[in-house]
Each structure stands twice: as structure tokens, then as C-alpha cells.
Amino acid sequence: MADPGNPNLEVPAFFEAETERLRLRTAYLSDAKAYAPMLTSPEVMKWTSAGVPITDIDVAEQWIKARVLGRDTFKLSVELKGSLDNSGHPEIIGMMGSDHWPEIGYIFHPGHFNKGYATEALRALVPAAFERMPSAENGGYDFLQGGTVKGNAASGRVLEKAGFTECETTLQDFENSFFGRCDSVWYRIARPGKTLEELGVLPGTSSAKDGLLFARSASDKSKARAQRAEAEA
Numbered sequence: 145m146a147d148p149g150n151p152n153l154e155v156p157a158f159f160e161a162e163t164e165r166l167r168l169r170t171a172y173l174s175d176a177k178a179y180a181p182m183l184t185s186p187e188v189m190k191w192t193s194a195g196v197p198i199t200d201i202d203v204a205e206q207w208i209k210a211r212v213l214g215r216d217t218f219k220l221s222v223e224l225k226g227s228l229d230n231s232g233h234p235e236i237i238g239m240m241g242s243d244h245w246p247e248i249g250y251i252f253h254p255g256h257f258n259k260g261y262a263t264e265a266l267r268a269l270v271p272a273a274f275e276r277m278p279s280a281e282n283g284g285y286d287f288l289q290g291g292t293v294k295g296n297a298a299s300g301r302v303l304e305k306a307g308f309t310e311c312e313t314t315l316q317d318f319e320n321s322f323f324g325r326c327d328s329v330w331y332r333i334a335r336p337g338k339t340l341e342e343l344g345v346l347p348g349t350s351s352a353k354d355g356l357l358f359a360r361s362a363s364d365k366s367k368a369r370a371q372r373a374e375a376e377a
Contacts, residue, residue, distance in 0.1 A: 156217045159276070161268045166261060167223040168268055171212040171239055175221050176205055178229065178236035183207065185254045191296055192251065195320030210243070217243045218276050222252070222265045240265050245277045246285035250302075257298075266306040274335050286335040287345055293318055294327040303331040309340060312347050 160169035182188045183198040190196070198204045212219045222238035229235045238261065240250035248269065252262050270288065278284025290308060292299040300310065308331035319325045332345050340346035 154215045155213060156215060156219075159218070159220065159272065161272055162225075163264050163268050165225055166265055166268070167225055167234065168220040168240070168265055168272075169223065171208075171219040171221040171241070173205070173209060173212060175212075175236055175239075176208050178221070178233075179208060179239060180204065181253050181255070182239070182251050187254050188251050190320075190322040191293055191299065193318075193320055195322035211239070212243075214243060216245070217241075218273060219243055220265075220269065222261070224256070224261075237261060238265065240269055242273060242277070242288075246288050248273060248288050248290050262302045263305045266302060270306060270333060271336075279335065286338045287332050287340065287343055289330055289332045289345075291318075291328045291330050293323060294329050296329075300329060300331065306333075308333045309346065311340065311345060 155172070156170060158170045160167065162168070183204050186197055189198065194207070198207055211217070219239060219241040221236045222240055223234040224237050225234070227235035236253075237256045238250060238252035240248070240262075242248045248266075250262060250266065273288055277288070280286045288308075289311075290299075290303050292303070294313060304310070311330050311332045314328045314330065316325050316327060318328045332340055334340045334343055334345075
């Protein structure tokens with residue numbers, strides 16, 4: 145199934161995984177209502193490229209569409225086991241995954257902060273993402289990376305608990321309407337059987353220069369795509 149307005153925006157292949165407390169499964173446009181508490185939260189949205197709450201229904205739909213549709217998209221809704229929302233469905237407490245490899249990201253319902261759900265979900269996501277993402281020899285990547293706004297220590301801790309390593313800070317390369325222009329901190333994790341050192345995406349290694357340029361190029365492309373998507377919204 146594709147978006148009628150853009151046949152290239154296909155619904156990705158179904159995926160699901162479970163942890164002790166959570167179920168992760170492919171995110172759909174029909175989940176939009178469940179994402180509303182996140183998209184309308186200033187505390188959540190200030191860390192995103194939007195920077196401000198999204199309260200317009202049409203804008204919210206376009207924001208979600210840009211992230212959940214696409215043949216290679218791997219965005220998952222995070223459901224809380226044993227819970228029910230007002231519609232009688234499992235409560236969706238977050239969105240996590242990638243809409244542009246090798247970058248991953250996530251947002252969570254503010255009512256569920258500080259309960260370890262993001263770390264628990266990310267630990268389940270990482271091996272699944274490496275299975276879904278093509279390897280470098282097949283035109284993909286051998287590492288995943290997550291970027292945080294400098295100062296977002298909580299998100300950095302989530303990434304580190306899931307096995308990511310803080311690799312570098314890029315200056316004044318992130319801009320939104322809340323912070324203005326600021327620095328980004330990048331965390332990376334290598335594909336099983338590989339190391340960040342040998343991939344050259346860990347500063348201080350002999351191959352770091354070329355590897356970091358490669359990683360930064362991938363990041364720049366993903367940012368441009370996100371900016372285009374939000375501009376269209």
C-alpha cells in the first residue's frame with residue numbers, strides 16, 4: 145500500500161518484537177491520534193527538528209507520514225503491555241526507529257519519562273535494525289548513530305545504556321525554533337562483528353578522518369531529508 149499522493153511512500157514491511165514490558169511493531173498513519181500527546185508536548189518537541197508543539201491536525205499527519213512511510217523506513221510504535229487506551233487498544237507510549245539509515249531516533253510520551261522504557265525499547269531495536277539495514281558491502285552501513293542536542297543528557301544516557309558510544313560533537317549544525325542554532329552530540333554502535341575503531345567512526349583512531357567524513361555525510365543527507373519533509377508539512 146502506498147500514499148496516494150506519492151506512490152513512492154510505501155507502507156514498510158511489518159515487524160514486531162517484544163520485551164518484558166513493551167511491544168514494538170511497525171508504525172502506521174492510523175497511530176496518529178496516539179502520537180498526539182507527544183507531538184503537542186513542549187518538553188518532547190523542543191528536542192526535535194520542529195522545536196515547538198505540533199497542534200494542527202494536518203501538520204501532525206504530514207509530520208507522521210514523513211516518518212512512517214517509505215520502503216526502507218523502519219519506524220516502530222512502542223506499546224505498553226497490559227495497557228489500554230480510550231479506544232480499547234494497547235497504549236502507544238513512543239515512536240522509535242529510522243527513516244534514513246544509519247540514523248535512529250525516538251520520542252516518548254511525557255507521562256512515561258524516567259521509567260526505563262526508552263532504554264528497554266532501544267535495546268530491542270538495535271539488533272532488529274542491523275538485520276533490516278543493508279551492510280556496508282551491500283550499499284548500507286555497519287554502524288547505527290543517534291544524535292542529541294548538546295545538553296540533552298537524558299537522551300545521551302539512554303543511548304549509552306543501549307550500548308552506543310559518544311563519538312563526537314559537531315558545532316552549530318542543529319537548528320530549531322526553540323534552541324536556535326546549537327551543537328549536536330553523536331553516539332554510535334557498530335554492527336555485531338565490527339568495531340567503531342575499524343569502521344573509522346570513533347575519533348582518535350587511525351582511520352577516523354575518512355570514517356567520520358563518511359558518517360557526517362550520511363548525517364547531513366538525513367538532516368536535509370528531514371528538513372524537506374517538515375518544509376512540505
